Amino acid sequence: MGETTKKYWLMKSEPDEFSIADLKTKKRERWSGVRNYVARNYMMRDMQIGDLVLFYHSNAKPSGVAGLARISALAIPDETAWDRKSGYFDAKSTPDKPRWYCVEVEYVDTFKKFTSLEEIKNTPKLKDMALLRYSRLSVQPVTTQEFQLICKMSGLAKPPKEARPVT
DNA sequence: GCCAACGTTGGC
DNA sequence: GCCAACGTTGGC
Numbered sequence: 197m198g199e200t201t202k203k204y205w206l207m208k209s210e211p212d213e214f215s216i217a218d219l220k221t222k223k224r225e226r227w228s229g230v231r232n233y234v235a236r237n238y239m240m241r242d243m244q245i246g247d248l249v250l251f252y253h254s255n256a257k258p259s260g261v262a263g264l265a266r267i268s269a270l271a272i273p274d275e276t277a278w279d280r281k282s283g284y285f286d287a288k289s290t291p292d293k294p295r296w297y298c299v300e301v302e303y304v305d306t307f308k309k310f311t312s313l314e315e316i317k318n319t320p321k322l323k324d325m326a327l328l329r330y331s332r333l334s335v336q337p338v339t340t341q342e343f344q345l346i347c348k349m350s351g352l353a354k355p356p357k358e359a360r361p362v363t
Numbered sequence: 364g365c366c367a368a369c370g371t372t373g374g375c
Numbered sequence: 376g377c378c379a380a381c382g383t384t385g386g387c
Contacts, residue, residue, distance in 0.1 A: 232383095
């Protein structure tokens with residue numbers, strides 16, 4: 197990965213907790229609660245404002261890609277880590293020495309056609325997606341080809357080619 | 364609810 | 376540094 201500038205991502209959320217509809221209502225949301233170093237590092241080191249995100253519903257019936265979001269703020273310390281009342285509390289992370297970080301994402305679109313995990317599995321061109329190879333990783337890079345194809349499968353006539361923040 | 368796959372922890 | 380035990384993710 198290294199110096200490669202990534203533009204496309206997939207981020208998982210359990211729709212019972214936070215769905216694409218919730219993001220649409222709230223417009224923007226901090227992606228807090230990630231407690232995996234690989235996922236954190238993608239957010240901390242590689243995400244840029246304007247990067248586009250496939251919003252994936254995990255642990256759902258069915259699971260799959262539900263819509264599109266965009267990175268609207270760079271990673272900052274995840275405050276839920278030092279909130280004892282939070283389900284994401286982690287005593288090893290403090291305001292002085294934060295261990296966990298989160299970006300902010302903003303709503304872009306809800307796909308007209310939900311693209312299920314099963315469809316992704318049945319699409320040969322998508323067989324190398326991190327989604328299938330590292331099934332437990334909740335924040336992961338997506339190639340341009342994969343991104344464009346999933347947008348197409350999801351009924352988005354013109355997938356945004358360029359990542360552009362709204363003002 | 365089950366469980367495979369994987370990440371983390373801690374004893375040694 | 377190894378690895379067993381344990382915890383979590385997420386599909387089914």
